[in-house]
Amino acid sequence: MLKFTRLWPLVALLLLQACSSLPPETYAPRLGQMGKDVMWLPTRDELVTQMLQAARVTPDDEVVDLGAGDGKIPIAAAVQFGARAWGIEYNKDLAALAQRNAQRAGVVDRVRIVHGDIFKEDFSKATVVTLYLLEELNAQLRPTILAMRPGTRVLSNTFSMGDWEPDQVIRAGTNTGYFWTVPAVVQGRWAVQGLGMAKTAVLSLAQKHQRLGGSLSLDGQVQTLLGARVDGADLHFSFVNAEGLLKSVKAQVNGTVLQGEVTGPYGMVDTQPEVVTISGRRLVN
Numbered sequence: 001m002l003k004f005t006r007l008w009p010l011v012a013l014l015l016l017q018a019c020s021s022l023p024p025e026t027y028a029p030r031l032g033q034m035g036k037d038v039m040w041l042p043t044r045d046e047l048v049t050q051m052l053q054a055a056r057v058t059p060d061d062e063v064v065d066l067g068a069g070d071g072k073i074p075i076a077a078a079v080q081f082g083a084r085a086w087g088i089e090y091n092k093d094l095a096a097l098a099q100r101n102a103q104r105a106g107v108v109d110r111v112r113i114v115h116g117d118i119f120k121e122d123f124s125k126a127t128v129v130t131l132y133l134l135e136e137l138n139a140q141l142r143p144t145i146l147a148m149r150p151g152t153r154v155l156s157n158t159f160s161m162g163d164w165e166p167d168q169v170i171r172a173g174t175n176t177g178y179f180w181t182v183p184a185v186v187q188g189r190w191a192v193q194g195l196g197m198a199k200t201a202v203l204s205l206a207q208k209h210q211r212l213g214g215s216l217s218l219d220g221q222v223q224t225l226l227g228a229r230v231d232g233a234d235l236h237f238s239f240v241n242a243e244g245l246l247k248s249v250k251a252q253v254n255g256t257v258l259q260g261e262v263t264g265p266y267g268m269v270d271t272q273p274e275v276v277t278i279s280g281r282r283l284v285n
Helices: 002-020 045-054 072-081 092-104 135-146
Strands: 062-066 084-089 111-115 128-131 153-157 168-172 175-181 188-193 201-208 211-218 221-224 226-231 234-240 246-254 257-263 276-283
Touching (some): 045 153, 045 175, 072 084, 072 111, 211 234
Antiparallel strands (some): 188 201, 188 276, 211 226, 257 276
């Protein structure tokens, strides 16, 4: 009995060591397992990298992954690009696994995984949104995403956003991703100063996401805009002035006001064109 008493501390230590060598978890997700609305299939590593590169992710970004799975995308955003990232995952076990994966990757200070519902969590402050859902779920999320801050970057594996054209199609082997930039809402009529001899020109815009059409009433003439588009909060278009010269406009839209500059023509001219500052305000129809 005395021998056993003396050996017991050693036995206990061996048992503790054996326990500590056991795997820290037993949960392992299965490819194709069903979740709330979609099955779990991880995005391939090369597509993850190429999508985040297309969005030009930096340490200044906050990346949110809608349907985070095992946390691959938020972790890659932190490890490869230094971003702050978080994910929303409906499956409690997957969410816990993703958080453990972030800890293993050494980025738990920059990555967090929320056990929650993508239709209930507030991700409006994110600068980059990633998704691997289904076409119909993208369609349900599209109004929420389009209401985010202009310039927010959006990435989707495989599935598109309906008639919202992607800015870029990303190919990685047999896999496809899509990239969009949330556009500012510029549709309507704008009073703009600085475009011509008249004090005020009237800019009329029709909009379908980032694609624009419209006209410009300037110095008593109405003309169709050339090359009109909106890239985040940046409005671009060209027009022909009273001297028949092509002029290019780039203006930043902030709600009901815009500010920018008009330049051109460039190329084989004796002097560089003067840059003229313009400003404008949205007219109430």
